[in-house]
Amino acid sequence: MNWDDLRTVLALVRHRTLSGAGSALGLNYTTVARRISRAEDASGAVLFERLADGYRPTDAGLSAARHAEKMEEAELALSRDLAAGDETLSGPFIVTAPQLLIGPYLAAVLAAFKASHPAVELEIRATNDLLDLNRREADLALRISREPGDDLMGLRLATQETASFATPSLAAQIEADPKTPIPWIMHVSADAPPKKIDPRYPNNHILLRFDDMIPVLGATRAGLGVARLPMFLGRSEPGLVQIPLLAPQAYADIWLVGHRDIWRSAKSRKFREFLLPEFRARRSEFLG
Amino acid sequence: MNWDDLRTVLALVRHRTLSGAGSALGLNYTTVARRISRAEDASGAVLFERLADGYRPTDAGLSAARHAEKMEEAELALSRDLAAGDETLSGPFIVTAPQLLIGPYLAAVLAAFKASHPAVELEIRATNDLLDLNRREADLALRISREPGDDLMGLRLATQETASFATPSLAAQIEADPKTPIPWIMHVSADAPPKKIDPRYPNNHILLRFDDMIPVLGATRAGLGVARLPMFLGRSEPGLVQIPLLAPQAYADIWLVGHRDIWRSAKSRKFREFLLPEFRARRSEFLG
DNA sequence: TACATGATATGCAAAAATGCATGCATGACG
DNA sequence: CGTCATGCATGCATTTTTGCATATCATGTA
Secondary structure, eight states: OOHHHHHHHHHHHHHOSHHHHHHHHTSOHHHHHHHHHHHHHHHTSOOEEEETTEEEEOHHHHHHHHHHHHHHHHHHHHHHHHHHHOOSSOEEEEEEEOHHHIIIIIHHHHHHHHHHOTTEEEEEEEOSSOOOTTTTSOSEEEEEESSOOTTEEEEEEEEEEEEEEEOHHHHHHHHHOTTSOEEEEEETTOOSSOTTOOTTOOOEEEEEEESSHHHHHHHHHTTSOBEEEEHHHHHHOTTOEEETTSOOEEEEEEEEEEEHHHHTSHHHHHHHHHHHHHHHHTGGGGOO | OOHHHHHHHHHHHHHOSHHHHHHHHTSOHHHHHHHHHHHHHHHTSOOEEEETTEEEEOHHHHHHHHHHHHHHHHHHHHHHHHHHHOOSSOEEEEEEEOHHHIIIIIHHHHHHHHHHOTTEEEEEEEOSSOOOTTTTSOSEEEEEESSOOTTEEEEEEEEEEEEEEEOHHHHHHHHHOTTSOEEEEEETTOOSSOTTOOTTOOOEEEEEEESSHHHHHHHHHTTSOBEEEEHHHHHHOTTOEEETTSOOEEEEEEEEEEEHHHHTSHHHHHHHHHHHHHHHHTGGGGOO
16 A cells, blocks of 8 residues: 555545645646545555545545544654754744734844844744644744643743724824714624723724734724724834723733744754844833 | 655665665665655655665654654554455455464365355465564464463464374383383473473483474474374374373463454454354364 | 536646666675 | 675666546536
8 A cells, every 4th residue: 555645545535526635735636536546446445435526535535534644643743853853054944923923023033033044944924823833834933822732832922911002183082082982993803892991981882893903903093993902013003002091901922832843943942042032122012 | 755755764774775675665676765865855854874784774764764653553553444344255364373273273164264255365374473463464363372462352262282292103112111211302492301291201301302393293203202292283193192191281272363453354253253163163172 | 408617537648756787885705 | 815795876768657638427507
């Protein structure tokens, strides 16, 4: 039994169609079909039912995929192991962080790191998605959360607080008449205006909700309303000022996390040498 | 990273030379060399030192082999899983047994089984070596031992006793003069004549020792000496008779063993239906 | 019923992997 | 000190694998 054929079986079980599995593997779907037949010949079992809308795994196919998953885990563990043992400061190194953290904090660190170690092929994945550090979708991740997570290594870079922000003109207007209706720009994760609004401002309602902080920020800068933002974010936006609707309030911390194995690799250690002083020096920017 | 290249790394670590790994994999050694380079390129690590007398794995190479071993275990587990789920009475089925057990007991069972289920491609491995049932070197094994072993399924087919045997003429000679020197033919696993020899026969010494029971049997049949043999073996040899040097004595039992997964497969179940009655009916042949 | 969509098969040419033949290096042995 | 056995490297021909173009088939929709 060919091991790469087994991996192909796994991909087909996951993607359900030849073309899906093919593009996941970087192969033509024809190749996938042929590898599946080969795997079936070799194993002597029918692994898939051929249906009009795709390949459906049989019990044997599911069993094959389960075992192939184990093989994949071993392969990923190896890849981490090799990366961990790599003492050179060269080759690919992938960092992921929320988009909004990159500009004000990470960019300078990245530039300094790259200047000192030009042989490292630094790649940044700017996303709020939690990339799978087990699969080495990234080597290190900056995350905003309350816990480092599972069996990952973690280092708290900063404790954060939030406050309320708006454009100067909206801020002045509210200050002039605290009873004016106050429109809030929210993230969809909250379904009501913040609870601890200063009672001098009684007239709050939700204007808009977004599933991402970038448009929240955009709408707030456009003067549409008030937003509760992490201190660093409100402060780094030149068009916004803090307004006293909310007292500074604890928020999820900023963590650097990485897989146990990768954490001790040379590139990872060196990267932390650049990153930590930056956050240590600017720790107060995250607090009210 | 190509999975079959990883499997090649594992083979090379195990066999230490390109040609050894190649023949283990059924490949030309050139192919092995090229796959190794490919694996090194893909992983970005040097996996072997090229020495004059073979490839020596680096730390990274050893690590790769360890993980590839995990992958291999998963592959073997899959292969057993598929065999276990195979409800057809067709295709390959491998039985192993000690050579001497096959003629008098197993042959008839095999013939009957094959007659009822001609689509099963029955293969017999006649050897005293313990084949690896995890690796499916055999599906079922008859073994002479005190325990079924590890995490294998086992069924005791017979309890055995031993006695002393010789040719009729040697037997008569000893009977006539119990004080005559008695030459023993032994297996190398014992380094002295049996302890419980009847005191009427005081004059014992070792004549020859063999590492296999077949030459022990041969030498005994040639009239060279006396051997302690399992009852079934002494009795099934037409040229031998039991002599009263030793009272019947407990010996290792005969077990049918198989891997947990394979045990429940259709071919395995059906084979037991043929095997068990044969041993049950002839149980007394193993006792003195 | 005609048609668009999204899937699987299949024949053929290009690309990649493999095996073979040859040459070279090293160590054991007489 | 030559000979032999064993193992690695490399160029070339062959075989196998892959991708592409095209055909087919089922399904939902107007």
